[in-house]
Amino acid sequence: MAKNLDLEKIKAQSRGLRGRLVASLENDTTGAVHPEDTAITKFHGIYQQDNRESRRQRREARLEPDYRFMIRVRVPGGVASPQQWSALNETAYQHGGGSLRLTTRQAVQFHGVTKEDLPDLMRRLDAVLMDSLAGCGDVNRNVMCHVQPEAGPLHAETSRIAREISTHLTPRTDAWREIWVDGDKVDTKEIEPAPDxxxxxxxxxxxxxxGIALPPINDVDVYSQDIGLIAIERNGGLIGFNVLAGGGLGCSQGDPNTFPRLAESLGFVRTEDVVAVCEAIVTVQRDYGDRENRRHARFKYTVDDRGIEWLAKEVATRSGVTLDHPIPVAFNGNGDRFGWHKAVDERYQRTVFVEGGRLTGETREALARIVRDYSEDVRITPNHNVILSGIRPSDCESVDTRLRDAGLDDESVSVRQRHSMACVAFPTCGLAMAESERYLPTLLASIDEIAVRHGIGDVPMTIRMSGCPNGCSRPYLGEIGFVGRAPGRYNMYLGAAFDGSRLNRIHRENIDEPTILEIIDQLFAAFAQNRAVDEAFGDYLIRSGTISATVHGSETNELRGD
Structure with missing residues (x-):
């Protein structure tokens, strides 16, 4: 508890998120920043990390850890211009070790950045009207939005609202520009800025x-959001949103008081009222969220403890907006749609599968050239893939050829790969207990072989892997989910809904790959023989009694019914 109270003190004394960052950057005796500043850098979209695989060697050589930084760039709604994508690509080459990582929140991450390279990286972002402010930290983060350019004006309107919400909820501080772009010596100024x-x-x-979803596609996993907004359309126009509240997927290993939770319906609001309602919900969490126990500090626990009816009254009072009854909607999946799709302007979009969300080397460069030559904009999907949009019909064949030459052709990618997701995990994430991004492709290859052998090779399934229980890859919404316990060992979860509307439940604890594949073999054999027509794998597991349906998130880590 003391540590959490200290963090609250650090935030309160940060002088508008400035902390001691300038002095930390000028200290050339270490590759790290001051310990207290690691809390402040997160608000600037920066995590201090080190290469865990070199720790022992460096410790034996009496060297400090190989400190590097991860920078998370906000991309509200996941939409970037060709100029911005070009800058991201060039920055990856200059400062990101040649790697560009797309995230499950439609943002972009650079890994392995040295302390001395941070200012130049930030200036490169600023030059194309991008930043990393609020990429991390105890604030509202990147606002997600469905990625359906073929929806035309409806997509354009929801994308605009995502940017508006993002701007409205971004901290009002000049610290990011002062420190990273303008280079002012703010540490030496006797300033105490007004509270945000x-x-x-x-x-x-x-x-x-x-996150904002547009039915019937739930690509943003809207039920996993602190605030989920479901766009409601009538006669081709946006009339408002069903508002969900209290979702979140992280939990702590061995702590039953922490659990994933799906958001509940708060009501329907008109388009013009949605920003005010979002602000009201955020202020409720500001005033009532737990500031003593960070494991209990997420908004989902505030809602779970006090109830959705209480929240609805608070939001109505604070916003002055009447919340109406939600409008019925239905989703049919939460994955990306691959191949070509025609937009209302007669141009096309092409979804590109990016394994693990990681673009490196010549593949990254080739994609940047394709974007430059053909694409109107780039859309990062919530499943860490890429959509090239605004492609002229006459260019589709050329784009396919160049994607194939770059190794980005998805014809050989299985339906399970297309519906898979992994977090970064080793070697940089300090929370990882097991591999994720680097290991999932290998495991998926074996799972695909089993699926083909049982005659269900063409059946899509959501498979998600996380290196720790925090759930960055949303593993608790996978029909098959894996959460790292130790190197080479995972908890296995089963039974989520294919459309993202039901959590899964733990099936086996702390198992290795041979055990995983043995279980998968048995499950796929039964599924192939007994599934109903068009029945999803997660639904079959519930119907067959293989796993019990999770009604409340606190049941997700309860072993029973298997």
Whole structure:
């Protein structure tokens, strides 16, 4: 508890998220920043990390850890211009070790950046009107939005609203520009800026996430969001949103008081009222969220403890907006749609599969050239893939050829690979207990072989892997989910809904690959023989009694019914 209270003190005394960052950057005796500044850098979209695989060697050589930084660039709604994509690609080459990582929140991450390279990287972002402010930290983070350019004006309107919400909820501080772009020596100034008009001096108790979905596609996993917004369309126009509240997927190993949770319906609001309602919900969490126990500080616990009816009354009072009854909607999946799709302007979009969300080397460069030559914009999907949009019909064949030459052709990618997701995990994430991004492709190849052998090779399934229980890859919404316990060992979860509307439940604890594949073989054999027509794998597992349906997130880690 003391550590959490200290963090609240650090935020309160940060002078508008400035901390001691300038002095930390100027200290050339270490590759790290001051320990207290690691809390402040997160608000700037920066995580201090080190290469875990070199720790022992460096310790034996009496060297400090190989400190590097991860920078998370916000991309509200996941949409970037060709100029911005070109800058991201060039920055990856210059400062990111040649790697560009697309995230499950439609953002972009650079890994392995040295402390001395941070200012140049930030200036490169600023030059194309991008930044990393609020990429991390106890504030609202990147606002997600469905990626369906073929929806035309409806997509354009929801994308605009995602940017508007993002701008409205971004901390009001000049610290990011002062430190990273303008280079002012703010550490030497005797300033005490006014509290942030929305967040105050201590910001939120924990991170906060918002996503916009457009039925029938739930690509943003709208039920996993602190605020989920479901766009409601009538006669081709946007009339408003069903508002969901209280979702979140992280939990702590061995702590039953922490659990994933799906958002509940708060009501329907008109388009013009959605920003005010989002602000009201954020201020409720600011005022009522737990600031003593960070494991209990997420908004989902505030809603779970106090109830959705209480929240609805608070939001109505704070926003002055009447929440109406939600409008019935239906989703049919939460994956990406691959291949070509025609937009209303007669141009086309092409979804490109990116394994693990990681673009490196010549593949990264080739994609940047394709974007430059053909694409109107780039859309990062919530499943860490890429959509090239605005492609002229006459260019589709050329784009396919160049994607194939770059190794980005998805014809050989299985339906399970297309519906898979992994977090970064080793070697940089300090929370990882097991591999994820580097290992999932190998495991999927074996799972695909089993599926083909049982005659279900063409049946899509959501398979997600996380290196720890925090759930960055949303593993608790996978029909098959894996959560790392130790190197080479995972908890296995089963039974989520294919459309992202039901959590899964733990099936086996702390198992290795041979055990995983043995279980998969048995499950796929039974599924192939007994499934109903068009029945999803997760639904079959529930119907057959293989796993019990999770009604409340606290049941996700309860072993029973298997």
């Amino acid at each position: 008009p929305l967040y105050g001096r201590t910001y939120l108790p924990r991170k906060f996430k918002i």
